[in-house]
Amino acid sequence: MAHTERYELVFQMSGAADDVVTVRETDRTGAGGSPVYEDETGIVRAEISDRGEVRMLASGGHQVLGAPLLVRPLPEEGPGAL
Incomplete structure (x- = not known):
């Protein structure tokens, strides 16, 4: 089964604009x-x-994992993309 190639993870930051990570x-x-x-x-x-269910994974020690507020699939890139 094909999966979405890219997602945006939107994290809510206290007192600041949301943080968006691709x-x-x-x-x-x-x-x-x-x-x-x-x-x-x-x-x-x-x-x-x-x-669209998300499980954050630690990439190093002492990392505090926050759950994203929103997960958005992004369109495919490349020659076959519309």
Whole structure:
């Protein structure tokens, strides 16, 4: 089954504008069997199901994981994209 290639994760920041992070599909799967996505730094990682369910994954020690307020699929990039 094909999965969305990219998502935006929107985190609510206290007293500031929302923080939006774009994550891309990796070749890994999480404990729930869904694809693992990460940002370009590899710090923000999440397992995202085809139903948009998100499980944030730690990428290092002492990391405090917050749940995104919103998860938005992004259109595909490349020659086949509309």
